Amino acid sequence: MSAMSAVSPRRYWLMKSEPGDYSIADLARDGSDLWTGVRNFQARNFLREARPGDGVLFYHSSCAAPGVYGVAEVCEEASPDPTQFARGKYRDPRATKEKPLWFCPRVRFVRELRTPWLLARIRREPALAGMTLLRRGNRLSVMPATLAEWRILSAEPPPSADAGAE
DNA sequence: GCCAACGTTGGC
DNA sequence: GCCAACGTTGGC
Secondary structure: OOHHHOOOOOOEEEEEEOOOOOOHHHHHHHOEEEOOOOOOHHHHHHHHHOOOOOEEEEEEOOOOOOEEEEEEEEEEEEEEOHHHOOOOOOOOOOOOOOOOOOEEEEEEEEEEEEEEEEHHHHHHOHHHOOOHHHOOOOOOOEEEEOHHHHHHHOOOOOOOOOOOOO
């Protein structure tokens, strides 16, 4: 290997899933899975940038207590999302095998947080005030996270006086 | 290219 | 269920 093929630095992502569809517990059970079903071009472009080894913050959305519930890792770069060709709600008639529209990396389970970083708590953490997640109107289901955000959210939240009052 | 209508996301 | 915000679609 030469310096020309230097490995790109590890990146970090926040990926949302509705726990009713697929939760961190499901990923723990499966070990790894394809991150299928993303149908937004900006999110798709992020998925195509994901590389094996990248860190993933697993976020539960559209549920009673949204937040980061665990950690995963990209283990295979994105390939054509099979659900765009299959019958069902993720089918996209514009896509062909020759020209797929949607792509999905494979993600493997790393760990579940004993205490999730609930959205309400994320909002109260000054070091996370700049997160894309918190930007008004942001609805991306896949977004980059910074190393600083990763360091905070991939670890257990510290105990706080009002923990449990959320 | 503009923009209104519509659909989706996702917190609350 | 409500609603804000944004993306997509399609007429022009």
